[in-house]
Amino acid sequence: MQYLWRTPGSRTAPEEASPIGPPPLEIRGLTVAYHRRPVLWNVDYAAPSGGLIAVVGPNGAGKSTLIKACLGLVPIVSGTVEVFGRPIARQRRLIGYVPQRESVDWDFPVSALDVVAMGRYGKIGWFRPVTRAHKEAALHALERVGMADFAKRQIGQLSGGQQQRVFLARALAQEAQLYFMDEPFAGVDAATERAVLQVLRDLDAAGRTVICVHHDLQTVSDYFDHALLLNTRVVAQGPVGRVMTPDLLSRTYGGRPMPAPAAAEAS
Amino acid sequence: MIATTIEEALRILTFQSGFNSAVVVAGTAALGLAGGTVGTFLLLRRRALVSDALSHATLPGIAVAFLVGAALGLPERSLPLLLAGAVASGVVGLLTVQALSRFTRLTEDSAIGAVLSVFFGLGVVLLSVIQNLELGGQAGLKTFILGQTAAMAQGEAIAIGLLAAGAALAVALLFKELRVLAFDPGFAAVQGWPVGALDLVLMGLATFVTVIGLQTVGLILVVALLIIPPAAARFWTDRLPALTVAAAVIGALSGWLGATLSALLPKLPAGAVIVLVAGGFFLLSFLFAPARGLVAAALRQGRLRLSFAERRALTDLLDGRPVEGPLALWLRLRGHTRNGALTPAGQAAARAAARDRRLWERFLADYPALLPAHANWGVDPIDSVLPGDMVRLLEERSASS
Numbered sequence: 001m002q003y004l005w006r007t008p009g010s011r012t013a014p015e016e017a018s019p020i021g022p023p024p025l026e027i028r029g030l031t032v033a034y035h036r037r038p039v040l041w042n043v044d045y046a047a048p049s050g051g052l053i054a055v056v057g058p059n060g061a062g063k064s065t066l067i068k069a070c071l072g073l074v075p076i077v078s079g080t081v082e083v084f085g086r087p088i089a090r091q092r093r094l095i096g097y098v099p100q101r102e103s104v105d106w107d108f109p110v111s112a113l114d115v116v117a118m119g120r121y122g123k124i125g126w127f128r129p130v131t132r133a134h135k136e137a138a139l140h141a142l143e144r145v146g147m148a149d150f151a152k153r154q155i156g157q158l159s160g161g162q163q164q165r166v167f168l169a170r171a172l173a174q175e176a177q178l179y180f181m182d183e184p185f186a187g188v189d190a191a192t193e194r195a196v197l198q199v200l201r202d203l204d205a206a207g208r209t210v211i212c213v214h215h216d217l218q219t220v221s222d223y224f225d226h227a228l229l230l231n232t233r234v235v236a237q238g239p240v241g242r243v244m245t246p247d248l249l250s251r252t253y254g255g256r257p258m259p260a261p262a263a264a265e266a267s
Numbered sequence: 268m269i270a271t272t273i274e275e276a277l278r279i280l281t282f283q284s285g286f287n288s289a290v291v292v293a294g295t296a297a298l299g300l301a302g303g304t305v306g307t308f309l310l311l312r313r314r315a316l317v318s319d320a321l322s323h324a325t326l327p328g329i330a331v332a333f334l335v336g337a338a339l340g341l342p343e344r345s346l347p348l349l350l351a352g353a354v355a356s357g358v359v360g361l362l363t364v365q366a367l368s369r370f371t372r373l374t375e376d377s378a379i380g381a382v383l384s385v386f387f388g389l390g391v392v393l394l395s396v397i398q399n400l401e402l403g404g405q406a407g408l409k410t411f412i413l414g415q416t417a418a419m420a421q422g423e424a425i426a427i428g429l430l431a432a433g434a435a436l437a438v439a440l441l442f443k444e445l446r447v448l449a450f451d452p453g454f455a456a457v458q459g460w461p462v463g464a465l466d467l468v469l470m471g472l473a474t475f476v477t478v479i480g481l482q483t484v485g486l487i488l489v490v491a492l493l494i495i496p497p498a499a500a501r502f503w504t505d506r507l508p509a510l511t512v513a514a515a516v517i518g519a520l521s522g523w524l525g526a527t528l529s530a531l532l533p534k535l536p537a538g539a540v541i542v543l544v545a546g547g548f549f550l551l552s553f554l555f556a557p558a559r560g561l562v563a564a565a566l567r568q569g570r571l572r573l574s575f576a577e578r579r580a581l582t583d584l585l586d587g588r589p590v591e592g593p594l595a596l597w598l599r600l601r602g603h604t605r606n607g608a609l610t611p612a613g614q615a616a617a618r619a620a621a622r623d624r625r626l627w628e629r630f631l632a633d634y635p636a637l638l639p640a641h642a643n644w645g646v647d648p649i650d651s652v653l654p655g656d657m658v659r660l661l662e663e664r665s666a667s668s
């Protein structure tokens with residue numbers, strides 16, 4: 001059916017969400033607590049369709065927790081999360097995930113290609129082995145991050161930046177519509193930084209939405225289109241030109257122990 | 268005497284010592300195979316100690332099941348009933364560990380320690396109570412603690428073999444699912460794999476191996492069948508399929524050799540003998556495995572140091588600085604020097620070493636960003652690591668500077 005709608009030469013890929021469809025990610029009234037202490041408070045957010053979105057905020061602001069709550073990895077106290085208009089449990093195939101590099105044991109007995117092939121497991125399904133076609137898709141994803149030469153290498157023998165690129169390739173192998181990335185630029189070498197940025201731009205060009213926890217304020221405006229300033233609650237959201245202002249940033253980073261009245265009203 | 272013992276051992280090892288002992292040995296080997304296979308994933312999922320709590324927690328269940336059997340008036344101890352009791356209390360122990368570590372601030376290792384000792388203590392108390400009752404068949408209960416292959420009946424050995432094969436087959440079927448579960452459970456959950464259920468399956472398989480191993484190896488040591496084979500296999504390979512197979516093979520060999528030995532030494536507890544054999548495999552792997560073993564690592568390190576020292580000494584000689592001590596002897600043995608002077612072959616080697624060092628230093632200075640892509644930069648000869656045009660470029664740059 002979709003091909004009937006597509007005019008020749010159209011720049012819109014057939015699988016791309018229509019501009020008037022539900023947003024890639026919609027969070028309403030999200031509150032998350034670890035033991036009785038809230039780490040996210042009444043977060044409302046609707047991600048624009050297509051584009052690179054940075055989640056920015058100080059340490060302990062709940063940036064990673066926001067991503068994990070969206071993905072269903074930490075229990076939610078209240079609120080809802082929808083991906084393209086439906087609960088996440090029914091949209092798993094549309095989601096790609098790059099966890100923090102420190103979250104796994106890199107001495108694990110697998111090769112880079114094995115890890116990237118894990119991105120295909122959702123498509124392969126129960127009990128079936130990883131076929132040649134899926135291995136080739138994984139190898140292609142490794143090529144896209146400049147790591148094809150390292151496919152057979154045990155992951156512990158890779159440098160930190162190379163490990164980060166393996167994680168990114170695994171997410172690419174998922175062929176998702178909406179990507180969540182937890183600090184993909186943290187502690188990487190220059191070559192990896194360029195590779196990650198190139199992948200983000202490719203995804204953006206293909207109409208995908210990428211939500212990235214990002215720690216480096218210097219590069220937010222260069223790398224991303226939108227930003228979500230977070231400190232337990234949403235301080236500001238929107239195009240980087242509008243929200244990456246000294247005033248909003250100091251409200252995000254400054255007023256944590258005792259917020260100024262103006263900041264408290266902003267949400 | 269020794270000759271007849273060896274003869275007997277060979278007969279048992281080759282399954283020629285009567286049908287019954289052949290079946291027992293094969294059953295124990297199958298148990299080891301299942302232990303190695305399931306254990307590989309337990310180890311990678313960091314659940315090895317949980318299965319120790321599980322096996323110790325089976326004892327009160329065995330004792331209660333025995334009492335129930337006696338109360339029901341069963342004529343002799345019924346193995347299925349005892350094993351059902353073992354499963355029940357093992358699972359209760361497991362759930363207690365999980366509840367303690369999830370709902371309290373206790374860390375998992377303290378929860379494991381508490382559950383393991385309390386359940387085992389309860390089991391020992393119940394066993395002492397049973398010993399003092401006027402019933403038959405109590406004596407057999409003690410074999411569950413330290414294990415006894417001789418107690419295995421033919422039918423039991425065959426059942427163990429079939430069940431163990433089933434456990435190994437389940438791991439083979441779920442290979443991909445267990446791999447992603449053990450490596451990155453968060454990613455697995457995002458992809459929609461039921462992580463909790465897969466963990467349950469894994470612990471279920473561990474329970475399975477534990478319970479079928481209770482009689483042979485005993486509940487104190489059965490966890491070794493799950494841990495030692497994969498830990499030993501880890502020294503041999505960095506690939507998960509090879510690791511699983513190697514762990515299965517080491518487990519099966521331990522069961523096979525251990526059951527044979529314990530048939531020869533009936534006074535020793537079978538479980539301990541089997542575990543010691545597995546421990547022997549671990550020690551051999553730890554020392555001599557080529558991939559990650561201690562000796563191989565020391566050799567690699569030694570070769571690297573020697574190669575650096577040799578190249579440094581050669582360039583020293585080339586620059587007219589004398590080389591003394593064992594290194595001078597080494598260069599003479601290698602044919603690089605005669606009477607303290609470089610031979611023609613030594614000259615060539617020294618020039619190559621000097622060139623390698625000069626070009627590697629140029630590379631390090633000019634292209635630091637390319638270093639991570641070349642694993643053995645600076646160690647191997649530059650022509651064998653870098654492409655020819657890059658080497659020529661470095662030659663030009665180092666000549667002009």
